[in-house]
Amino acid sequence: MTTGTGTPVPRTAVVLPGTGSDEVFVRAAFEVPLAAIGVRLVAPEPVAGPRLAEEFLAALEAAEPPVLVGGVSLGAHLAAQWAVANPNRCLGLLAALPAWNGPPNGAPAATAAQLSADAVRDQGLDGALAIAVDGVAPWLADELTRAWHRYGDALAESLDVAATHTAPTLAELATLDMPTGIATCADDPVHPAAVAHTWAKALPRAAVSTTRLDIVGHDREALGRATVLAWLRAGGRV
Template sequence: MGTGGTATLGPMFDSPRPAVVVALPGTGSDAHFARRAFGPASAAAGLDFVAVDPDPDAVIESYRTALDDAAVRGPVLAAGISLGAAVAVEWAAGRDPADISGIVAALPAWTGPDTADCPATLSAAATAAQLRAEGLEPVLARMRASSPTWLADALTRSWRSQWPGLPGALEEAAQYKWPEPALLDALAVPLAVVAAADDPVHPAIVGREWARRAPRSALAEVTLAELGADPAVLGRLALRHLG
């Protein structure tokens, strides 16, 4: 499914207007990409916006701290990509629903704590091992040779900015236990899921499961080509119901 009329997003279920949108990057990514993904749609909706740069020495905690800090201002719309989406869901599940306007889960990678077959987990662990064995530049060169230009450029920037803490950040992501099905089943706040129909690392079937399980959910799908051409498609699809 592409962007041309294929999204199934609707109104945000009478949730409070966000005081701030907090954008959380995926594994190995950075605030720059999260800003490109969600900043334009937030600006168009007149919403305050914060993109979080992960602390490579404490990725998950840095995301949770940013969300806690933002909640002081009022209801948060937590917009995460991949790992950031999972952290957003788990953070929201432990908060008073009044603190949360909604969640955007872009490219969720897995469901449940058993990640032995999770492509994102396996990729993060393998990349961390290569970085520790070879250093940054040889691994970057191989990544660039095997990735689309848009992704290679984004990861080159973020990996260099997180070096030398990058291997530890990837290992933390590889050890992360993704949200349990029961957590999604009981999620009290609106969840907008954006899946990539052709992404082997973030299988679309996972995004569809998250949307099916969450009681107040909506689903849209893109292709990797659409995402690469314009990362802001994630924000447009997920936030357009804020009108």
């Protein structure tokens, strides 16, 4: 679809989940905020295992262009990777909680994913889950419990993928001349706000909106709203 001036506007957004998460969280966070601007959400289900990243990229490839693409954490990295390779098929990027750029190099999210993968292998899914949810907010514990059990026996391999995946470099991000909305949580040490702002500085047309994990705990849509608002501020058209 186009505006009255002939400018294409998105009607579909494909949004990918983050490490050890699932499409249930993506729908809870993004479906209503996207619907508010007339965009239909497509939230692919994770295909757990060593081909996790390839299957998510295939879901983006299957979308009818032009589309918005996006994701949370690892999902944001994969969406940006696809957009770099397919700029003419993409009307913008929604990047919630980017965790690093280029190789992970000990980034907190990558380290957490690898430690969790090791724990799954050493102590089984339930033992690793008990470690992962110890001391975290109840809402996050509930999210992890649901999603990790859905990954089942392929959880460790899926976490390996997340821990070792190379995100787009800053030079690659600099080629993305499209509106990009980035959301960060000020109280999230695993996805530092500094990474979000580093992405924004590299991207030609980007804006950052900030929320908090304790707000997302009460209102999942807060993360989606922050990302969509940033995309609109970056020049997204509807």
